[in-house]
Amino acid sequence: MSKEKVLSAQEKRILFEINGEKNTLYNKKNRAFDLLKHVQGEKPVIDIERGLYFTRSFKTTEGQPLILRWAKALKYYAEHAKVYIDDNQLIIGRIGRPGRYGILYPELDGDILGDAIKQLPERETSPFNIDPNDAKIISEEIAPYWKGKTFHEDLIKALTPKTAALTYNQDKDFTSRFIVNETASFRSSIQWVHDYKIVLQKGFSGIRREMEKKLNELDEFSPVDQTEKKPFIDAVITVCDAIVLWAHRHAKLAGQLAAKEYNTVRKAELEKIAKICWQVPEYPARNFREAVQSQWFTQMFSRVEQKTGTVISNGRMDQYLYPFYKNDIEKSLITDDDVQEIFDCMWVAMSQYIDLYISSAGGAFNEGYAHWEAVTVGGQTSDGNDAVNDLTYILLKSKREFPLNYPDLAARIHTRSSQRYLAEVAETIKEGSGFPKLINDEEVIPLLLSKGADFEDAYDYSVSGCAECRMPNRDTYTSPNAYINFAAALEMTIYNGHMLKYGDELIGLKTGDAETFTDFDEFFAAYLRQQKNFLKHAFIQQHEIIRLRAKHFASPLGSALHKLCRDTLTDLHQPHIKGGIDLGYFEFIGYATVIDSLAAIKKIVFEEKKATLNQVKKAMQHNFTGYELLRQRLVNAPKYGNNDHYADEIGRTLDREALLFTRQYSKELGINLDLRYVPFTSHVPFGKVVSATPNGRLAWTPLSDGSSASQGADLYGPTAVLLSNFATKNYQYHERAARLLNVKLSPACVQGESGTQKLVQFIEAWRDLKLWHIQFNVINQDTLIAAQRNPENYRNLLVRIAGYSAYFTELSVDLQNDIIARTQNEAI
Amino acid sequence: MVFNIQHYSLHDGPGIRTIIFFKGCPLRCRWCCNPESQNHYPEISYDEKRCLGNEICSECQKVCENNAIMFSSEGKAIIQRDKCSNCMKCIAECPAKAYKKEGIEYTADELLDIVEQDSIFYRGGNGGLTVSGGEPLIHGQFLIDLLKAAKKLRLSTAMETCGYADYSILKQTAEYLDTILFDIKSLDNFKHIIYTGKSNQVILNNFESLCNDFPHLHKHVRTPVIPGFNNSIEDLQKIEDYLKDKPAVTYEKLSYHRFGVGKYKTLGRKYPMDD
Numbered sequence A: 001m002s003k004e005k006v007l008s009a010q011e012k013r014i015l016f017e018i019n020g021e022k023n024t025l026y027n028k029k030n031r032a033f034d035l036l037k038h039v040q041g042e043k044p045v046i047d048i049e050r051g052l053y054f055t056r057s058f059k060t061t062e063g064q065p066l067i068l069r070w071a072k073a074l075k076y077y078a079e080h081a082k083v084y085i086d087d088n089q090l091i092i093g094r095i096g097r098p099g100r101y102g103i104l105y106p107e108l109d110g111d112i113l114g115d116a117i118k119q120l121p122e123r124e125t126s127p128f129n130i131d132p133n134d135a136k137i138i139s140e141e142i143a144p145y146w147k148g149k150t151f152h153e154d155l156i157k158a159l160t161p162k163t164a165a166l167t168y169n170q171d172k173d174f175t176s177r178f179i180v181n182e183t184a185s186f187r188s189s190i191q192w193v194h195d196y197k198i199v200l201q202k203g204f205s206g207i208r209r210e211m212e213k214k215l216n217e218l219d220e221f222s223p224v225d226q227t228e229k230k231p232f233i234d235a236v237i238t239v240c241d242a243i244v245l246w247a248h249r250h251a252k253l254a255g256q257l258a259a260k261e262y263n264t265v266r267k268a269e270l271e272k273i274a275k276i277c278w279q280v281p282e283y284p285a286r287n288f289r290e291a292v293q294s295q296w297f298t299q300m301f302s303r304v305e306q307k308t309g310t311v312i313s314n315g316r317m318d319q320y321l322y323p324f325y326k327n328d329i330e331k332s333l334i335t336d337d338d339v340q341e342i343f344d345c346m347w348v349a350m351s352q353y354i355d356l357y358i359s360s361a362g363g364a365f366n367e368g369y370a371h372w373e374a375v376t377v378g379g380q381t382s383d384g385n386d387a388v389n390d391l392t393y394i395l396l397k398s399k400r401e402f403p404l405n406y407p408d409l410a411a412r413i414h415t416r417s418s419q420r421y422l423a424e425v426a427e428t429i430k431e432g433s434g435f436p437k438l439i440n441d442e443e444v445i446p447l448l449l450s451k452g453a454d455f456e457d458a459y460d461y462s463v464s465g466c467a468e469c470r471m472p473n474r475d476t477y478t479s480p481n482a483y484i485n486f487a488a489a490l491e492m493t494i495y496n497g498h499m500l501k502y503g504d505e506l507i508g509l510k511t512g513d514a515e516t517f518t519d520f521d522e523f524f525a526a527y528l529r530q531q532k533n534f535l536k537h538a539f540i541q542q543h544e545i546i547r548l549r550a551k552h553f554a555s556p557l558g559s560a561l562h563k564l565c566r567d568t569l570t571d572l573h574q575p576h577i578k579g580g581i582d583l584g585y586f587e588f589i590g591y592a593t594v595i596d597s598l599a600a601i602k603k604i605v606f607e608e609k610k611a612t613l614n615q616v617k618k619a620m621q622h623n624f625t626g627y628e629l630l631r632q633r634l635v636n637a638p639k640y641g642n643n644d645h646y647a648d649e650i651g652r653t654l655d656r657e658a659l660l661f662t663r664q665y666s667k668e669l670g671i672n673l674d675l676r677y678v679p680f681t682s683h684v685p686f687g688k689v690v691s692a693t694p695n696g697r698l699a700w701t702p703l704s705d706g707s708s709a710s711q712g713a714d715l716y717g718p719t720a721v722l723l724s725n726f727a728t729k730n731y732q733y734h735e736r737a738a739r740l741l742n743v744k745l746s747p748a749c750v751q752g753e754s755g756t757q758k759l760v761q762f763i764e765a766w767r768d769l770k771l772w773h774i775q776f777n778v779i780n781q782d783t784l785i786a787a788q789r790n791p792e793n794y795r796n797l798l799v800r801i802a803g804y805s806a807y808f809t810e811l812s813v814d815l816q817n818d819i820i821a822r823t824q825n826e827a828i
Numbered sequence B: 001m002v003f004n005i006q007h008y009s010l011h012d013g014p015g016i017r018t019i020i021f022f023k024g025c026p027l028r029c030r031w032c033c034n035p036e037s038q039n040h041y042p043e044i045s046y047d048e049k050r051c052l053g054n055e056i057c058s059e060c061q062k063v064c065e066n067n068a069i070m071f072s073s074e075g076k077a078i079i080q081r082d083k084c085s086n087c088m089k090c091i092a093e094c095p096a097k098a099y100k101k102e103g104i105e106y107t108a109d110e111l112l113d114i115v116e117q118d119s120i121f122y123r124g125g126n127g128g129l130t131v132s133g134g135e136p137l138i139h140g141q142f143l144i145d146l147l148k149a150a151k152k153l154r155l156s157t158a159m160e161t162c163g164y165a166d167y168s169i170l171k172q173t174a175e176y177l178d179t180i181l182f183d184i185k186s187l188d189n190f191k192h193i194i195y196t197g198k199s200n201q202v203i204l205n206n207f208e209s210l211c212n213d214f215p216h217l218h219k220h221v222r223t224p225v226i227p228g229f230n231n232s233i234e235d236l237q238k239i240e241d242y243l244k245d246k247p248a249v250t251y252e253k254l255s256y257h258r259f260g261v262g263k264y265k266t267l268g269r270k271y272p273m274d275d
Ligand code: SF4
Pocket: B044, B063, B064, B065, B066, B067, B068, B069, B079, B083, B084, B085, B086, B087, B088, B089, B090, B091
């Protein structure tokens, strides 16, 4: 019955700052807190080195095998890029200028680079600054070279007019139409995880030796060995040399700085840094600190190699670092506080790299400088035991105590997860900044097995990117996927193949005028035809993307770190790698928007007959102005997210129809192209092309996100949200991937020890329902509203968006409103 | 007669629970925050904020055969309660769902079906069914049958009660309960009569008998702390002293809030605490 306002730890921290009081929440601050102050809140700057050195190198290697060109470009970068060491940092190796930086990948969409550069500083979503001299180099040296050579341009040419009409606007830059949206031209790979363990155990010298051996085994008369395998080996050797060279340049610099340093403490630190960089990543790591530095060089160099969607993931850090931690602790070489400080230093370094999207679609899909460099904790070991260890708890503690939205932390949950682990996960969620997201072993592992994985690989999966999962050394599919706006399909069903935004242009199928439908089944069938048509073009797109990517991209470093690539001497971006499992997916965007619209039409038009479909159409054309009475009827029809059979049954049919399509056609593509419900922030730009919908949603406002209910439509609490999610899944088909689910809780709901316990019980129920993903925002609605009004006081307010957390004040107003509108669940 | 079913309840018994609120209560506590639970017959509630106003809508007025609906100067619908026959016709017509029927008849099976849908949330923390009200005990045999059936489904059961009931009914329900949340509002009978409308004698006798007959049943005693009624230190101390040697008892004070204020208005009644 009591109802004082309860604040999350994050909210308390911000209030302390606003009131200028001394913050007592973090009593033990390490150096990373100071490092963070220097980088937080700055607008990122573009660093052109990567784009420039790749361009210069590519100019000199034309005609050579692609993978070799890529490796040589990396070598050229390693030789020429500036190296520096941030004051007081422990983890070194940056791929851009001090502070927050973004880098260029002109091989993707360099054709639009010249124009985009001019708009970047003012763009509403994820803006960047650029130095005028650099802008000049971009438009005079970098962009001209790539004109006519980029993947983006080739893809446009390859698509048939019908597919292209759903994909691009017919403007100069072929901007996205946000209907059947391709994401392959703003990243060269989907989310990915490397096998970091091999680097820690063997070093790049070990990988190089393996390749030299293979080189000697090649058949000198075989055309395939000589033209395909040999370049692969040469490329891997080159890339091993490149990363070692890059590390050595840092070692040298650290030595020079140490010689000049007066402060004896820092001098010793720099000498130690030099020693570490002479050792790793060339040779195996000998202790925890070397292991972290070795992993760091590897992931940074991977970011130079290519733009991996959502930033390269970190894999199971609590697993592959554990042997080093354990050894150091046993020998008293390190303390838990040291470990946390090293981690925190790494998180700051991570936060300096900003994933730069040149295209406005890329920026809008990944608002707030999105990033998902997922660090996975918990789960099971490859022999099926609980994997939680002391490092797991240090990583969770660091997330609670260090106020930064890096790294993206993902906690694996399974039926034997211990009470302590679940409670610490819940405590971390309660901190309020949205971490960790949870991934369910009980859903993921059976699906991986059903797709041909062995138990040991499946148990050992890493969370990758936003909500996906990868088996390093087993997964081999890297092609980015289509994001499909099914709310647009619904609009086309009402307007007989047209959309209000695009006027007379016929984009979809002619499925009949609104006045001709006599019952709901007919209307639903018409919608499903539009849906199927979108899927058809998404799959055509994917077919071309798979074909073209192999000609445009290579990944010598990624291949060096993949057992199947090393064994078969095949580049990771090639469509078929022997022994690999190809896990791709396409996105269903606007799920709840479509379900709710169909349910409203069924109920109000065909059952209660309170309005004709034509009247609904008229109301939609007027964006419901003058039709509030009808809009209210539609708004109050059954909605997804309330454990209401009426709406959920429609949702299950939509899901099933999409699954059946991919069951039939993904085989032709030679991959698993699974159904997924993960929007990033795309439900906002997608909403901007969709006019008013029959669920009462107004024109151009955001669509529903992921598999969550429409904003504010879930009225019966989070248990009903979970049950609806369960009820709309078709568990009999395995052609499914992640469903992203956002739940917002008020801090009062999870207050105290009993609140923690009840959050744990809620998580257990989620796990037992076999839902894939869940994430929480524990925040008071009025905090968000206050932050929108007074952004300067709330610069460091973190909120969960879609698989990642971002600073609330760095989001566009649309997305801010969307987050405010997500239903908040109060304790009852 | 049920007026509400609440999912994801965290504060009325162990674990995550589903609460069935019964309609009808023998007491009239002035601070009552669920006035829609007090009468044992179905009532219509009306939320003015939802009404679209008579410029765009007058659907309810059109269907009302008793001419019970008029419009305020702001254009909002108003039910004249003296003319209203609780026929419920306006509910279906209102596009904005401004009207709601408070009080729906269910069979025990229907209720348990709904409760069982949430069963996956009960497992970890002994969550389950809580019956509340109103006063569930006035539903006598129906309540006993419901709890008995719930036990057959192996659900954890809890009941919130004001304790004002026939002991034989209380005793029979207690057989099927894991927890009882029992209100003791004041030991001062005079004040009790003024603020709740009834003497506390029956309540205290029932509590004594309960302690004798069910020494192992967990009895969670609660006192809503109401300014001007029982918020003095002595009042509360007396209750704590009284409970000292009772078996299997836990105790909690609940602070007063005015959540109920708006609800009185939706039912066309006056908030008694403002007297
Ligand atoms: S319940 Fe019946 S009588 Fe009362 S206002 Fe509604 S329609 Fe009129």
